[in-house]
Amino acid sequence: MTKNIFENSPKPTDKEFFEELFSKEGVKIERIVSYGHTTPELEWYDQRRDEWVIVLKGEAVISFLNEDDVRLQAGDYINIPAHKKHRVSWTKPEEETVWLAVHC
């Protein structure tokens, strides 16, 4: 009935891991696991929904177009408004970074 967000992480591969935990009418809750992954150079996310995101383990840097980078450590959260261009420019290479994202 319950699951644990830190368990059953996939083995490190060359791709970031995305898992839908819950979804409903315009809302999606997602687990993301990164192992040093970043958004490919010169690519920007430009999402149609807001993304409220928290890092629960590990560490990451999100870059925004024409703005300062934002570093996220365990427990840090941020809202990325729809269509705000951003990319993940760094995640901790030696361990997994676990994100919880709410797209709405």
Added chain:
Amino acid sequence: MTKNIFENSPKPTDKEFFEELFSKEGVKIERIVSYGHTTPELEWYDQRRDEWVIVLKGEAVISFLNEDDVRLQAGDYINIPAHKKHRVSWTKPEEETVWLAVHC
């Protein structure tokens, strides 16, 4: 620009702490901090929206009407469908329990 869900917790009081972190058209993301708090005896939550909830620190037990209790430790998450009667029957008394809830 970022905040940390484990920081700036209120001092323990006789009331549970609720803080809205983000909200938008039918979605509310909330931080809850419990210090041994429970739902008053014989009271049941009967909510009009689903509540997807994860314990990020501490430990808790949720009781459901006519069902087994569910114990949640750090990282454990569960979805409580709208109108499913439930109560928080126990939270760890010696330390804070930090919950992240998405109501949608």
